[in-house]
Amino acid sequence: MQKEQSMPIVPRRGPIALAYRVLVLPGVIAYLFAVSIVVLAGDRFWLVDLLTFAWPYIVATGALLVVAAVVTRRLKAIVIALAGLAIALIPAADVPTARASVATSGLKVLTANLYVRNREDPAVFIDLLSREKPDIVVLEETTARWEQALSASGLFAYESSVDTRIRDSLKVFSTLPIRAETELKRAFTEERAYKQPLRLELDMGGKPIFLYAFHPETPRRLWQWRDRNDYLSAAADAVKGDLEKAPVIVAGDWNTPTWSPFFRNFLKQAGLASTAGGWLQPVTRFSLKLDALAYIGASIDHVAVSPDISVRARRVGPSFGSNHLPVIAELTLPET
Numbered sequence: 001m002q003k004e005q006s007m008p009i010v011p012r013r014g015p016i017a018l019a020y021r022v023l024v025l026p027g028v029i030a031y032l033f034a035v036s037i038v039v040l041a042g043d044r045f046w047l048v049d050l051l052t053f054a055w056p057y058i059v060a061t062g063a064l065l066v067v068a069a070v071v072t073r074r075l076k077a078i079v080i081a082l083a084g085l086a087i088a089l090i091p092a093a094d095v096p097t098a099r100a101s102v103a104t105s106g107l108k109v110l111t112a113n114l115y116v117r118n119r120e121d122p123a124v125f126i127d128l129l130s131r132e133k134p135d136i137v138v139l140e141e142t143t144a145r146w147e148q149a150l151s152a153s154g155l156f157a158y159e160s161s162v163d164t165r166i167r168d169s170l171k172v173f174s175t176l177p178i179r180a181e182t183e184l185k186r187a188f189t190e191e192r193a194y195k196q197p198l199r200l201e202l203d204m205g206g207k208p209i210f211l212y213a214f215h216p217e218t219p220r221r222l223w224q225w226r227d228r229n230d231y232l233s234a235a236a237d238a239v240k241g242d243l244e245k246a247p248v249i250v251a252g253d254w255n256t257p258t259w260s261p262f263f264r265n266f267l268k269q270a271g272l273a274s275t276a277g278g279w280l281q282p283v284t285r286f287s288l289k290l291d292a293l294a295y296i297g298a299s300i301d302h303v304a305v306s307p308d309i310s311v312r313a314r315r316v317g318p319s320f321g322s323n324h325l326p327v328i329a330e331l332t333l334p335e336t
Contacts, residue, residue: 020072028065028077032084035062039090043261046225053298055091055259059279062088091259092279096267101310101332107204109303109331110134110317111251113215113285113324116141116169120321122149128317129155132328135175136202138251140215141322142171160200160213170198170213170252177203184212186234193217193227197235199242204333210242214252214302228255229262236269243271247333248306253285253324257298272304275314275329282316285324295325303329 034051035058042049051058062085069077110132114125118141126149129137137156139146142165151159156173160181165171167183180201188194198213212235219225232254242248250272256263258274258281267274276299286297301324303314310332317326 016072019068020074020077024065024068024072024077025074025080028069028081028084031062031065032080032087035084035088039087043265046219046222049225049260049262050219052091052257052260053300055088055257056279056281056299059085059088089279091261091264092277094264095258095277096264096273097277098273098275098305098307099310101312103310103312103332106312106330106332107136108132108134109136109138109249109251109329110326111138111140111253111301111303112317112320112326113140113253113301113322114142114146115322115324116143118143118146118321122146125320126150126153126155128320128326129153132317134328136211136249136251137173138211138213139171139173140213140253141169143169147171160198164198168195168198168215170215172198172200172211172213174200174202174211176209179203179208184235184238186231188227189230190223190227192223193230195227195231197231197238199238208246209333210239210246210248212239212248212250212252214250214254216255218255232256232262232266233269236266239270239272243306247309248272249309249331250304251302251327251329253301255300256302257300258302263302267304270304272306275303275305275311275331283325284316284327288323291319297323301325301327303327305329305331308334 038048038051066081066085069081147165158174158178160172178200182199184197184199200211202209202211216228216231217224219228239248281299283295283297284299284301286295290296312330314329317328
């Protein structure tokens with residue numbers, strides 16, 4: 001009798017093996033490619049730079065991919081996932097960060113975008129200022145209603161001019177005397193551009209300190225992206241000149257996330273340091289539609305300082321009706 005020919009036994013592919021081929025390996029390869037493009041070309045392409053607004057979520061995705069690769073126990077996927085995550089962490093590692101201070105007193109700066117459609121009673125924000133007692137308050141999207149309410153609060157002896165609020169919706173309140181107020185005159189390369197940084201010279205115990213209030217264009221369109229970048233570059237040159245004379249503080253809504261190459265380039269060009277470090281930073285600008293669930297957004301409100309200024313504390317304040325949260329930085333200035 002002819003023996004029956006046995007069929008070869010084909011091992012079954014389990015769900016983990018299938019997930020590796022279909023999801024994990026293609027996912028880690030795509031992730032490595034995407035984050036590499038952003039890190040290498042974010043300063044040249046508008047849409048690529050916009051991805052930095054979501055960078056903490058992108059880093060979190062990389063961490064999840066590493067976990068998924070470990071679950072598959074495939075060395076190739078693990079190595080690629082770790083490489084992608086390492087590249088995604090480069091922007092945070094490249095941000096110049098101010099020195100920490102252990103001093104118990106100093107200068108407190110608060111910056112907040114009030115949001116032009118904010119219908120909340122200004123008394124809520126005034127109550128925050130009463131509790132925090134900042135020495136300097138830098139405001140963006142300031143309306144006449146909010147300006148008048150804050151002026152009438154009696155919390156601050158000095159404030160920037162009404163013209164600045166009308167022109168760029170910027171407003172500064174200060175317990176320090178304002179020696180001079182100037183609008184930085186930069187050349188415009190975009191037809192619809194108009195925004196200028198506000199530069200104030202303050203008097204701190206008879207010594208000058210320079211304050212820059214920022215609110216460049218939000219880069220929703222290509223021309224706005226180019227103008228925001230020009231704004232930051234022109235301001236960096238001005239700040240660099242002031243550094244030779246006195247300490248400098250820059251505060252405001254920069255419309256530039258911490259992880260954007262343009263944020264890092266500004267700090268390096270100007271010779272300043274951020275008061276916040278690391279990739280895990282609290283959101284400062286969030287979606288009002290989703291705020292009932294969580295503050296989902298980006299960290300675009302910043303306080304940067306000259307190298308001779310150190311940081312005692314930096315935190316984000318509570319909501320007050322705006323789509324931004326206030327940023328509060330407690331600083332220590334040089335004694336000389």
